[in-house]
Amino acid sequence: LPSEFDLIERYFNWQQPAKGVAQGVGDDAAILNIPNNQQLVVTTDTLISGVHFPEQTPAHAIGHKSLAVNLSDLAAMGADPAWFTLALTLPEQNPQWLNEFSAGLRSLAEKANIQLVGGDTTKGALSISITAMGLATAQNILLRSTAKDGDLIYVTGTLGDAAAGLAVIQNKLRLNHAEYCIERLNYPQSRHHESSYIRQYATACLDISDGLLADLNHILKASGVGACLDLDSIPLSPALSSLQKEQALQYALNGGDDYELLFTIPADQQQAFEQEVSRRVLVCHAIGKIDESFSGITSSQGRVLVPQGYLHF
Amino acid sequence: LPSEFDLIERYFNWQQPAKGVAQGVGDDAAILNIPNNQQLVVTTDTLISGVHFPEQTPAHAIGHKSLAVNLSDLAAMGADPAWFTLALTLPEQNPQWLNEFSAGLRSLAEKANIQLVGGDTTKGALSISITAMGLATAQNILLRSTAKDGDLIYVTGTLGDAAAGLAVIQNKLRLNHAEYCIERLNYPQSRHHESSYIRQYATACLDISDGLLADLNHILKASGVGACLDLDSIPLSPALSSLQKEQALQYALNGGDDYELLFTIPADQQQAFEQEVSRRVLVCHAIGKIDESFSGITSSQGRVLVPQGYLHF
Numbered sequence: 001l002p003s004e005f006d007l008i009e010r011y012f013n014w015q016q017p018a019k020g021v022a023q024g025v026g027d028d029a030a031i032l033n034i035p036n037n038q039q040l041v042v043t044t045d046t047l048i049s050g051v052h053f054p055e056q057t058p059a060h061a062i063g064h065k066s067l068a069v070n071l072s073d074l075a076a077m078g079a080d081p082a083w084f085t086l087a088l089t090l091p092e093q094n095p096q097w098l099n100e101f102s103a104g105l106r107s108l109a110e111k112a113n114i115q116l117v118g119g120d121t122t123k124g125a126l127s128i129s130i131t132a133m134g135l136a137t138a139q140n141i142l143l144r145s146t147a148k149d150g151d152l153i154y155v156t157g158t159l160g161d162a163a164a165g166l167a168v169i170q171n172k173l174r175l176n177h178a179e180y181c182i183e184r185l186n187y188p189q190s191r192h193h194e195s196s197y198i199r200q201y202a203t204a205c206l207d208i209s210d211g212l213l214a215d216l217n218h219i220l221k222a223s224g225v226g227a228c229l230d231l232d233s234i235p236l237s238p239a240l241s242s243l244q245k246e247q248a249l250q251y252a253l254n255g256g257d258d259y260e261l262l263f264t265i266p267a268d269q270q271q272a273f274e275q276e277v278s279r280r281v282l283v284c285h286a287i288g289k290i291d292e293s294f295s296g297i298t299s300s301q302g303r304v305l306v307p308q309g310y311l312h313f
Numbered sequence: 314l315p316s317e318f319d320l321i322e323r324y325f326n327w328q329q330p331a332k333g334v335a336q337g338v339g340d341d342a343a344i345l346n347i348p349n350n351q352q353l354v355v356t357t358d359t360l361i362s363g364v365h366f367p368e369q370t371p372a373h374a375i376g377h378k379s380l381a382v383n384l385s386d387l388a389a390m391g392a393d394p395a396w397f398t399l400a401l402t403l404p405e406q407n408p409q410w411l412n413e414f415s416a417g418l419r420s421l422a423e424k425a426n427i428q429l430v431g432g433d434t435t436k437g438a439l440s441i442s443i444t445a446m447g448l449a450t451a452q453n454i455l456l457r458s459t460a461k462d463g464d465l466i467y468v469t470g471t472l473g474d475a476a477a478g479l480a481v482i483q484n485k486l487r488l489n490h491a492e493y494c495i496e497r498l499n500y501p502q503s504r505h506h507e508s509s510y511i512r513q514y515a516t517a518c519l520d521i522s523d524g525l526l527a528d529l530n531h532i533l534k535a536s537g538v539g540a541c542l543d544l545d546s547i548p549l550s551p552a553l554s555s556l557q558k559e560q561a562l563q564y565a566l567n568g569g570d571d572y573e574l575l576f577t578i579p580a581d582q583q584q585a586f587e588q589e590v591s592r593r594v595l596v597c598h599a600i601g602k603i604d605e606s607f608s609g610i611t612s613s614q615g616r617v618l619v620p621q622g623y624l625h626f
Binding site for chain 2: 023026029030031032033036039041042044045046073074076077079085086087119120122129131136143144206
C-alpha cells in the first residue's frame with residue numbers, strides 16, 4: 001500500500017499556476033504570500049458520508065461538493081478563492097475511488113482558480129474536511145449583520161432543487177426532471193461570478209445551506225430586522241414548477257444544500273444593480289424586503305413563516 | 314439538544330485578545346488581517362479516535378493534543394501561532410465530554426496565544442481536524458530541504474517517551490515512571506519557545522511525529538544528503554534510561570508522537586547557538602552530523618539505521 005506521502009503525491013499533487021504560494025504540499029506547512037491591501041477570509045466545512053451526502057454518491061461528486069460548499073462560503077463573504085487544505089479520512093485506499101474523488105476536486109479547483117496547498121490523510125469512516133482561504137478587500141466584504149430596513153432581498157438561481165433531488169434518492173418523491181435535481185444535489189455550483197458583482201451593491205449576504213427561511217433568519221437576527229417575503233417571486237426550476245405549488249414551496253423554503261446566495265440591496269441601488277444583472281446575464285431574483293416593523297419572516301399575504309429546521313438526513 | 318450554532322457559542326466562543334481578527338466565529342467565514350512584512354504559514358492535522366489516540370484518552374487531553382500537533386508544525390516552520398479553525402465530528406453531544414475537550418483546547422490556545430476563528434461540528438465517528446495558521450518572516454522560515462553537508466543535527470527534549478507511554482497503555486511494556494510517559498503521549502508540548510531561538514541559527518527543521526529515523530530521512534531526502542548519528546548522544550528521559558539500552562533506543566529511534574524539533578545547525582554557528590541555548594535554558598542536544606558521503610543514516614559505530622515505519626497503532 002502506498003504511504004500517506006505517496007498517496008498525496010499520486011492523487012493530490014497536480015500542478016496549478018502558483019498564486020502567492022512560496023511553499024505548497026510537502027513540508028510541515030504551506031507558506032503563502034498575502035497581497036498588502038487584502039484581508040484573508042477563512043472557512044472550514046466537513047462532509048460526512050450518510051450525513052452530508054447519500055452513501056451511494058459517486059466519488060467524483062463528493063470531490064466536487066467538498067470544495068464547492070467551502071467556495072460558496074467564500075462567495076458569500078465577497079472573497080476570491082486562493083488556497084485550500086484537505087483533511088481526508090478514508091476507510092480503505094481504493095485507487096478507483098481516489099482517482100474519481102481527486103478528478104472531481106481538481107476539476108472544480110481549476111475552474112475556481114483555487115490551489116491545494118496542504119493536507120492530511122487518515123484511516124477511518126469516510127469524512128472530508130476542507131479549509132478554504134480567500135482574499136478580499138475590506139470595502140467589498142459581505143457580512144450577515146449589515147442588512148438595513150428597506151433593503152430588497154434577492155437570491156441567485158432557483159431554490160429547493162437539491163432537497164427535491166434528495167427526496168427522489170430516498171424514494172420519498174417522484175418527479176419529472178429528477179436527474180436535474182439529483183445533479184443539483186451532487187454538483188452544487190458556488191456563485192463566484194455573481195459574487196464579484198453582488199459585492200459592489202449588497203449590504204448583507206450569506207449562502208443558503210440550511211434552507212431559505214433558516215438562513216434568512218440568520219441575516220435578520222444578526223442585523224436586528226424583520227422581513228416580508230413575496231412567495232410568488234421565489235424562483236423555481238421547471239422541475240419544481242411541475243409539482244403542486246405548496247409542495248414546491250416547501251422544498252424551496254426549507255430545503256437545504258442549495259448553495260445559492262441570499263443578499264440584500266439598498267432600494268436606491270436597485271435600478272443600478274438590476275442593470276448590472278441584465279448586462280452580465282446573472283440569474284438573480286428579488287423575493288422580498290427587509291422591514292423593521294416585522295419580527296421574523298412574514299409573507300406578503302400575512303402568513304408567518306417559521307423555518308422547519310431542515311436537518312440534512 | 315442545542316443546535317450547531319448553540320454548541321459553538323457554548324463551548325468554543327471564549328474571548329481572547331484579538332490579534333488581527335476583523336471577524337471571528339459567527340459569519341460564513343473569518344476575516345483576518347495579515348501584517349505587511351509577514352507570510353502566512355498553514356498546516357492541517359486530523360486526529361481519529363483509536364488511530365491517533367487510544368479510545369480511553371481523557372477529553373481534556375484530546376483537546377490539548379489536537380491543537381498541539383498543529384502548533385508543532387508551525388514551530389517546525391519557524392512561524393508564530395496566530396489563528397486556527399476546528400472541524401469537530403462527534404458521535405453524540407455529551408456536555409461533560411465537550412466541557413473537558415473545550416477546556417483542554419482553550420488552555421493550550423491561551424498559552425500559545427492562538428485564536429479560534431471558525432469551525433464546524435458534525436455527527437459521526439469521533440474525529441478532530443484543526444487547521445492552524447501562523448505568521449513568519451521569510452528569512453526565519455525553516456524548511457526540510459535546506460540541510461547542508463557538515464551541519465550538526467540537534468533535537469529538543471528527550472525521545473521515545475510517548476511511544477513507551479503507548480506501549481504501557483497497550484500492556485506491552487512495564488516501566489518505572491509510566492505516568493510520565495503517558496503524560497508525554499497525551500500532552501505533547503509544542504516547542505514554540507525553542508523555535509523562536511532555533512530559527513535564528515538553523516538551516517533545516519521539522520517536528521518528530523513518525524519517529525527520529527523516519528523524520529530525519531525526510532530531511533535527508535529533501536536536502537539530498539546523508540547523516541551519521543551518535544547513538545550514545547540520543548537524549549533519553551529517566552523513564553527510558555531505566556530500560557535496557559537497546560530497548561530504550563528502539564523507542565527513541567522509531568517511536569512516533571514525540572513532537573520534538575529535529576534541526577540542523579551549521580558547524581560555524583555551533584558555538585553561538587550553544588551559548589544561546591545555555592543563556593535561554595533551552596533543552597537541545599547534538600546527536601550527529603549531516604554527511605554527504607553517506608546515503609541514508611549510519612551510526613558512528615558504522616551500523617546502518619533503517620526506519621521501521623512506526624504506524625501509530
